[in-house]
Amino acid sequence: MKEKLEAIRKKAEAELDSLTSPEQIESFRVAVLGKKGELTSILKMMGKLSAEERPVMGQLANDVRSFIEEKITEKANEIKEKEMQREIDSMPLFDVSAPSDLSRGSYHPITLVQRECERIFKSMGFTVEDYSEVVTDYECFESLNIPKHHPARDMQDTYYLENGQLLKSQTSAAQNAIYKKYKDALINDGVPIKAIFPGRCFRNEATDACHENTFFQMEGVMVDKDISISNLIYFMKTMLSEVFRKDIKVRLRPGFFPFVEPGFELDISCLICGGEGCPSCKHSGWLELCPCGMIHPEVLKAGGIDPDKYTGFAFGLGLTRLAMMKYGIKDIRDLNSGSLKSLSQFTDDEN
Ligand code: FA5
Numbered sequence: 109m110k111e112k113l114e115a116i117r118k119k120a121e122a123e124l125d126s127l128t129s130p131e132q133i134e135s136f137r138v139a140v141l142g143k144k145g146e147l148t149s150i151l152k153m154m155g156k157l158s159a160e161e162r163p164v165m166g167q168l169a170n171d172v173r174s175f176i177e178e179k180i181t182e183k184a185n186e187i188k189e190k191e192m193q194r195e196i197d198s199m200p201l202f203d204v205s206a207p208s209d210l211s212r213g214s215y216h217p218i219t220l221v222q223r224e225c226e227r228i229f230k231s232m233g234f235t236v237e238d239y240s241e242v243v244t245d246y247e248c249f250e251s252l253n254i255p256k257h258h259p260a261r262d263m264q265d266t267y268y269l270e271n272g273q274l275l276k277s278q279t280s281a282a283q284n285a286i287y288k289k290y291k292d293a294l295i296n297d298g299v300p301i302k303a304i305f306p307g308r309c310f311r312n313e314a315t316d317a318c319h320e321n322t323f324f325q326m327e328g329v330m331v332d333k334d335i336s337i338s339n340l341i342y343f344m345k346t347m348l349s350e351v352f353r354k355d356i357k358v359r360l361r362p363g364f365f366p367f368v369e370p371g372f373e374l375d376i377s378c379l380i381c382g383g384e385g386c387p388s389c390k391h392s393g394w395l396e397l398c399p400c401g402m403i404h405p406e407v408l409k410a411g412g413i414d415p416d417k418y419t420g421f422a423f424g425l426g427l428t429r430l431a432m433m434k435y436g437i438k439d440i441r442d443l444n445s446g447s448l449k450s451l452s453q454f455t456d457d458e459n
Contacts, residue, residue: 109150109157109165113172116146120176124183133184140176147173217431217454218324218443221351222306225326225425228350229304232343234328237305239282242273251284251410252367260366265312275310279327280367280424282307283403286329287411294413300332301420306427317387317439318395324427331403331413331420337370340400340421344374347425351434357383359394368401368422379433388438395433398425 120140127133140146151169154162215223226236245256254260264277276282282305293299306326315321330339341360348358357377365371376397378389385391400423405415432440435454442450 109153109161110168112150113147113165113168116140116150117172117175121179124179127183128187130184130187133180133187137180141173147176213448214452214454216443216451217435217437218427220454221431221434222324222326222427224351225347225427225430226304226306228347229328232302232346234302234304234330237282237286237303239276239279239285239305239307241276241308241310242269243276243281244273247284248274248276248278248281251407252280253404253406253410254366258366260364266310267312276307277311278309278424279305279307279325280422282327283329283367283407283422284411287331287408287413291412294331294418300330300335302330304328315441316390317441318390318429318432320428320440320444322444323429323440326425326427327422328425329403329420329422331408331418333418335402335419335421337402337421340402340423343421344398344400344423348376351430363399363401365399365401367404367407369404371401372399374398374400374423376433380436380438386438388432388440395429396426397429397433398423400424 120136123136124133127136138145142148147169154165154169157165230236248266249258249261250256266277267275269275286303286305287301290299290301290303294301304326305328306324308322309325310322313319313321328343330343348356356379359375359377361373361375363371363373373396375394377383378386378393378395380386380388381393383393385393389395400421403420403422408415408418408420428440428443431437431443437443445451
């Protein structure tokens with residue numbers, strides 16, 4: 109019996125080696141270890157052994173069974189791994205560095221103009237800052253020279269949280285934090301503050317073709333010694349000519365914002381109707397795009413900067429309206445529509 113058991117072990121080992129599929133493994137398992145299998149039929153002969161031989165042969169039979177079971181598991185795993193590898197090898201290669209298939213998706217037009225503006229201002233030495241959408245009353249209003257109950261608050265009603273915080277109604281809400289972040293470098297090392305901060309804004313107001321309750325602005329500030337309105341006009345002109353790359357009509361008129369003095373409204377001749385008047389420009393031929401002005405001394409003071417030594421300009425570019433003008437989008441509400449069909453037309457290869 110001992111020889112038979114050893115022979116089964118050897119034969120099993122050799123046969124297992126030649127198997128190549130899970131089905132073959134299963135047939136082999138049944139043929140050797142199954143109820144009518146080779147090993148089982150030998151075990152059935154145990155009864156014929158003497159009392160001394162039985163435990164010795166029993167132990168050997170168990171060892172052979174364990175050995176074969178172990179080999180079966182090993183072989184099954186080996187076959188499984190090979191199959192998986194074959195499957196992986198047969199998959200089409202995905203090259204992460206290959207240009208994406210643009211038919212699958214596209215950047216949102218606001219992302220495109222935002223990136224374009226960031227590129228332009230970065231090339232002129234501005235840093236790009238990020239800021240939260242939930243802010244305090246101090247950040248959004250008080251630090252900007254708009255005390256509680258000031259009538260200027262009526263122009264920017266927004267959404268309030270139960271804890272008194274609010275969804276920012278203007279990117280100007282980040283000004284105070286930016287001044288505080290960079291004032292030491294300005295005062296101690298003479299490094300001018302030059303920053304832009306794009307962001308989503310919220311206002312509780314009725315929507316129409318050029319007003320949304322959720323829209324994007326991009327704030328920009330520059331503070332240094334002897335900054336004047338000429339610097340402001342230079343940067344505004346450069347930005348607009350780079351974004352549109354064609355002649356556009358612009359007008360600058362006085363505008364009131366408590367955080368600038370003097371303040372201006374910078375309007376652009378409506379590119380949808382060519383200045384004739386249409387719903388996109390509220391039939392005026394002009395679209396308010398980028399109010400701006402010289403930073404009010406009280407705002408500099410709140411940011412820890414001495415207004416007797418330093419001056420600066422600030423602007424609040426309407427990014428969503430810029431996207432409308434750049435891409436000829438007649439109704440601002442299309443931009444928040446989530447309609448891929450409308451938005452995908454603006455895919456830009458450069459981006
Ligand atoms: C402001 O929000 C000021 N913080 C801008 C500013 C910054 C002035 C720094 C001076 C210095 P205003 O409310 O006008 O200003 O908004 C600025 C621009 O955001 C508008 O010209 C317009 O382009 C855009 N905007 C304002 N409200 C909406 C709206 N409901 N939907 C879409 N765009 C809007």
